[in-house]
Amino acid sequence: MANAKGSAFLLAGGTDLLVRMKSGAIDPELIVDIKRIPATQAITKTASGFKIGAGVPCAQLGRDAALVKAWPGVVEAANLIGSDQVQGRCTVAGNLCNASPAADSVPAMVAARAKAAIVGAGGRRSVAVEKVVTGPGRTSLEKGEFIEAIVLPTPAPKSGDAYLRFTPRTEMDIAVCSAAVNLTLGPKGVVTAARVVLGAVAPTVVLVPAAAKAIIGSTLDDDALANLAAACEAACAPIDDKRGTVEFRTEVAGVLARRAAKLAYERAGGK
Amino acid sequence: MTLDTQFTDQKFKLVGSRPDRPDGVDKVTGRARYGADASAPGQLVGAILRSPHAHAKIKKIDTSKAEKLKGVKAVITSADLPDLTNGNRGNYDILENCMARGRALYDGHAVAAVAAIDAETARRALSLISVDYKVLPHVTDVDAAMRSNAPIVQPHVRTAGGEPSDKPTNIAQISTFGHGDVEAGFAKADKIVEKSYKTEQTHQGYIEPHACLATVGPDGQGELWVTTQGHYTFRNLCASLLGMDIAKLKVTSSEIGGGFGGKTHVWMEPLALALSRKANRPVKLVMSREDVFRASGPTSSTSMDIKIGCTNDGRITAATATLRYQDGAFPGIWGMLGAMTAFACYDLENVQSVGYDVLVNRPKVAAYRAPSAPMAAFGVESTIDLLAAELNMDAVEFRLLNAAKEGTKASYGPTYGPIGIGPTLEAVKNHPHMHAPLGKNQGRGMACGFWFNFGGQTCTDLNIGVDGTVNMTVGTVDVGGARASLSLIAAEELGIPYEHVKCNIGDTASLGHNDTTEGSRGTFSSGMATIFAARNAIEELKSRAAKTWDIDPEEVDWVDGEAVAKGVEHSNLGPLSLAQIAKASPNTGGPIAGHSETVADGAGVSFASHICDVEVDPETGSTRVVRYTVVQDAGKAIHPDYVEGQFQGGAAQGIGWALNEEYIYGEDGRLQNPGFLDYRIPVCSDLPFIDTEILEIPNPNHPYGIRGVGETSIVPPLAAIANAVSNAAGVRMDHIPMSPPRIRKAIKAEAAMHQEVSAG
Numbered sequence A: 001m002a003n004a005k006g007s008a009f010l011l012a013g014g015t016d017l018l019v020r021m022k023s024g025a026i027d028p029e030l031i032v033d034i035k036r037i038p039a040t041q042a043i044t045k046t047a048s049g050f051k052i053g054a055g056v057p058c059a060q061l062g063r064d065a066a067l068v069k070a071w072p073g074v075v076e077a078a079n080l081i082g083s084d085q086v087q088g089r090c091t092v093a094g095n096l097c098n099a100s101p102a103a104d105s106v107p108a109m110v111a112a113r114a115k116a117a118i119v120g121a122g123g124r125r126s127v128a129v130e131k132v133v134t135g136p137g138r139t140s141l142e143k144g145e146f147i148e149a150i151v152l153p154t155p156a157p158k159s160g161d162a163y164l165r166f167t168p169r170t171e172m173d174i175a176v177c178s179a180a181v182n183l184t185l186g187p188k189g190v191v192t193a194a195r196v197v198l199g200a201v202a203p204t205v206v207l208v209p210a211a212a213k214a215i216i217g218s219t220l221d222d223d224a225l226a227n228l229a230a231a232c233e234a235a236c237a238p239i240d241d242k243r244g245t246v247e248f249r250t251e252v253a254g255v256l257a258r259r260a261a262k263l264a265y266e267r268a269g270g271k
Numbered sequence B: 001m002t003l004d005t006q007f008t009d010q011k012f013k014l015v016g017s018r019p020d021r022p023d024g025v026d027k028v029t030g031r032a033r034y035g036a037d038a039s040a041p042g043q044l045v046g047a048i049l050r051s052p053h054a055h056a057k058i059k060k061i062d063t064s065k066a067e068k069l070k071g072v073k074a075v076i077t078s079a080d081l082p083d084l085t086n087g088n089r090g091n092y093d094i095l096e097n098c099m100a101r102g103r104a105l106y107d108g109h110a111v112a113a114v115a116a117i118d119a120e121t122a123r124r125a126l127s128l129i130s131v132d133y134k135v136l137p138h139v140t141d142v143d144a145a146m147r148s149n150a151p152i153v154q155p156h157v158r159t160a161g162g163e164p165s166d167k168p169t170n171i172a173q174i175s176t177f178g179h180g181d182v183e184a185g186f187a188k189a190d191k192i193v194e195k196s197y198k199t200e201q202t203h204q205g206y207i208e209p210h211a212c213l214a215t216v217g218p219d220g221q222g223e224l225w226v227t228t229q230g231h232y233t234f235r236n237l238c239a240s241l242l243g244m245d246i247a248k249l250k251v252t253s254s255e256i257g258g259g260f261g262g263k264t265h266v267w268m269e270p271l272a273l274a275l276s277r278k279a280n281r282p283v284k285l286v287m288s289r290e291d292v293f294r295a296s297g298p299t300s301s302t303s304m305d306i307k308i309g310c311t312n313d314g315r316i317t318a319a320t321a322t323l324r325y326q327d328g329a330f331p332g333i334w335g336m337l338g339a340m341t342a343f344a345c346y347d348l349e350n351v352q353s354v355g356y357d358v359l360v361n362r363p364k365v366a367a368y369r370a371p372s373a374p375m376a377a378f379g380v381e382s383t384i385d386l387l388a389a390e391l392n393m394d395a396v397e398f399r400l401l402n403a404a405k406e407g408t409k410a411s412y413g414p415t416y417g418p419i420g421i422g423p424t425l426e427a428v429k430n431h432p433h434m435h436a437p438l439g440k441n442q443g444r445g446m447a448c449g450f451w452f453n454f455g456g457q458t459c460t461d462l463n464i465g466v467d468g469t470v471n472m473t474v475g476t477v478d479v480g481g482a483r484a485s486l487s488l489i490a491a492e493e494l495g496i497p498y499e500h501v502k503c504n505i506g507d508t509a510s511l512g513h514n515d516t517t518e519g520s521r522g523t524f525s526s527g528m529a530t531i532f533a534a535r536n537a538i539e540e541l542k543s544r545a546a547k548t549w550d551i552d553p554e555e556v557d558w559v560d561g562e563a564v565a566k567g568v569e570h571s572n573l574g575p576l577s578l579a580q581i582a583k584a585s586p587n588t589g590g591p592i593a594g595h596s597e598t599v600a601d602g603a604g605v606s607f608a609s610h611i612c613d614v615e616v617d618p619e620t621g622s623t624r625v626v627r628y629t630v631v632q633d634a635g636k637a638i639h640p641d642y643v644e645g646q647f648q649g650g651a652a653q654g655i656g657w658a659l660n661e662e663y664i665y666g667e668d669g670r671l672q673n674p675g676f677l678d679y680r681i682p683v684c685s686d687l688p689f690i691d692t693e694i695l696e697i698p699n700p701n702h703p704y705g706i707r708g709v710g711e712t713s714i715v716p717p718l719a720a721i722a723n724a725v726s727n728a729a730g731v732r733m734d735h736i737p738m739s740p741p742r743i744r745k746a747i748k749a750e751a752a753m754h755q756e757v758s759a760g
């Protein structure tokens, strides 16, 4: 791939790549299919967490009981992509590398502190998922580099994550806005750590430390939730387009963050 | 043969049962052949270049580079389609819509087409055609188009039905219906509600795109395989636009993957024929989804003012509607149909509806299932609900009190015979759905709807094989299970099993003219022709039996599929079955057939009432339909499965239209969402199971009492859902689709108003 003269693309599930080729948006010179490489095909449980091979279809994430238990939010995000048919092909690495601001699995992966294991002619490196996408359709991968796996840490005890998106349809739709929350509880149900991430409200997903701060130290009471929503709204920089207005996206991002936080809180064992 | 079309209350053995449809196995196994499934030796691939501008003068088209590209066999522009319409403006509009003639009138208007050896070459050829446009100001909004300073879409148009004027206008037609004195009626009213509404443009959303395979030889003979609702209409139009003889163009209708009115018109078929004629090779032309959205025929967007007044005891004293419907770039009758249908459900002393047909720079509007009625019903039925609320009266009771009945003079002119609006309302009133408890954030709504239905020219041929099975050929395209229903009718008449009948859709060479399958006419009119054809065959069967027995045909009866000799003097003659007579037919006079060519008059008007429960998320404006019930008068349900299917399909399309579907145009007049991702028709998980209740109030003008059922079911949903959403959200929704941002905005505006009121 490093030596390709024209444009070279990796093919994972192809649910973005083939669509773009068919519409005439891209005309690749070289396509490399990674699905037959055994190493890309497995979800492996390691001492430090999970390694999801770059060829693993999203449907497989939902069938991995250990993964579902550890990262229900990441799995539910991956299992919102498209439909059963699409999930039978598509991958989370592909979702990330397609670099759409509305990609469903990305906010959840960022909230989960996932890392991308990148390999290229120059060797291997590991990069936080939020560092991979630099803008709509753009990534920080060098020519010839690709992601071989997505690596998720082992969640801290008493943690929970959740992902919610807003779409007018129940499926086969693209997020108008979305929110992922990953949090950890201390004694008495007090939030001790949190990551709040929004999707489809800016050119890339947005990690909102102010929103995390709004709930850390709280038991997710109404005030804390209101502050969380306000912090999320303040972090939104969306566009007006056929999928939603600035006003609507901003408002609903706050609503979803609130709801996702509650869900994550319950999953962490909070009451 | 006497054609007695009167309803006779015949007792049925098969009609009303639910056997499998004969086209089912082919469809579920993928063997069925749709528009894009035909191919011919030497076939070329056609492709169309479309205007990126909403409105532009075409100064010059240079096709020379494309013509020189290797593999390109023909390039056409409007110059290859000379005007043969002979002053027929309707046909000229069709010709101009198929291919721009000096001006592009909407984003997506065809300007040139190519035929090449493969898709890649065709695509490259399109990119080599250079079109020199002078972009003109455009208008896409119906209200904006009516303003006196609006850009003019069709300079020759003057308002039909308006004040005579020499000034160009976008108002192509004004149609007024009604009776009585509305001023006097409003003066008598205790309560009056007046409100304005808007609906956005929607597409029928059929899954199969337009597709055809065209062959025209140098001898002037041609064939067209095409997905269509009316191959005879397509044949006549294409032949006339291309200067061919009707008899020399054979059109075959493929299986159809949905039409809902959108396949009653030609869009690119004349171009495929013109390309084939020029290339002297078969040409296959298949629209992309984007082409379908940009350049076929969606339904109107509208803007409406409705005013209804009533007395304190709930009698409507007067009603008016001003309905502004957008026709796209060519004059249509959509505002007129809106005005005709608006108040058809009610018995009104003083009523007036005025429809405006307005031109804009959007694709030509086509029929969409009960065209124009759903929008008018949305305005009227929402206003009726508001009035019932003002009266503190139950919305169903209020409608029942004012419902049309036998003898009512309809607002659009005729006096009704026996009709179903009252019975559907009674059924709704007594339906358990109407009395089920509602959950948090849930609301219930109901609404009524009307559609005319249509009959028209129809032929059926019925040929009896020597084994006693029956091959039947009809000319109405089967869009919803008609082959099953028509087979049931033939079997019923002949007295043979359903499985012994095979129903085919004939091509244009095998039958006389049949009108398009539109106006819910398929089972009504072909059903009638099938009854007559079967009875015609029975006459022949009887005469063959008489011949066998050597008695007078007058002495033969047809009973349960057998010829029976009448009278004691023939008691020695055992009955002869259809199969026995058929077997002997080579020696009794040859093949046995029956046929019918008729104009099926007397289509029965049809009414429906729908109930809908929704749940609205007040924080996001998202709506989920949690329960839905359709009650509709079918006249007679020949095959209840497919009647229910039509009821459910109309409701499903109505739900999409009410909640999310809309054409979104940019400031530049370009369609922003020409695909199923951003033009959101519902997916399965968006819909609840749709309950149905079939009422059978016989149409007096059909032997079996059939009314059409295909269209009425899409009329009430916009209104029923709007009433439900308004009840759930606590704010009246007056703009369709009720998309989440619109609902959120309305909830916020309502809250702000309350705050202001309580602060003030």
Ligand SMILES: Cc1cc2nc3c(=O)[nH]c(=O)nc-3n(C[C@H](O)[C@H](O)[C@H](O)COP(=O)(O)OP(=O)(O)OC[C@H]3O[C@@H](n4cnc5c(N)ncnc54)[C@H](O)[C@@H]3O)c2cc1C
Pocket: A009, A010, A011, A012, A013, A014, A015, A016, A017, A018, A019, A054, A080, A081, A082, A083, A086, A089, A090, A091, A092, A093, A094, A095, A096, A097, A098, A102, A103, A104, A105, A141, A145, A146, A147, A148, A172, A173, A174, A175
């Ligand atoms: C019908 C439909 C519905 C959809 N719905 C959704 C949805 O709800 N939510 C959503 O987020 N997306 C949706 N998508 C988009 C798409 O399915 C997802 O983005 C999916 O996760 C892409 O994964 P893939 O494996 O198919 O990627 P591919 O198409 O194989 O690749 C996408 C891009 O990433 C590159 N790439 C892939 N893998 C790697 C790698 N390991 N290293 C480097 N580059 C790589 C490819 O070269 C390509 O440029 C939908 C698509 C379709 C067709």
